[in-house]
Amino acid sequence: MNEMTCESGVKLLMEYLEGTLAGDVRAEVEAHVAACPRCVAFIASYRETPRLVRELTAAEIPADLVASLRVHLRAHRRESRLSTSRWNRR
C-alpha cells in the first residue's frame, strides 16, 4: 500500500473530520496524522474555525434514510388521496 501523502491526506482529513470516512480508511488517516505534525496542525486549525460545520455534522441525516422517508411519504400521500376519493363515492 502506498504511504499516504499530505496532499491526498487533506481531502481524506476533511472527510475524517466530518465523520464520513469508512473505518479502514479512517485508521489509515489516523496512522498518518500520528506521524505528521503538519496534519495535526491542519486538524487543529480546522476544528477551531467552523463551528457551523460541526453543527451540520451533528444534524446530519443519512442520505438513504432521507430517500426512504421521501418514498414512504409519497406512497402515503397517494394512499390517502385514493381513500378520500373512495369516501366521496359512497
Ligand SMILES: [Zn+2]
Ligand atoms: Zn500529513
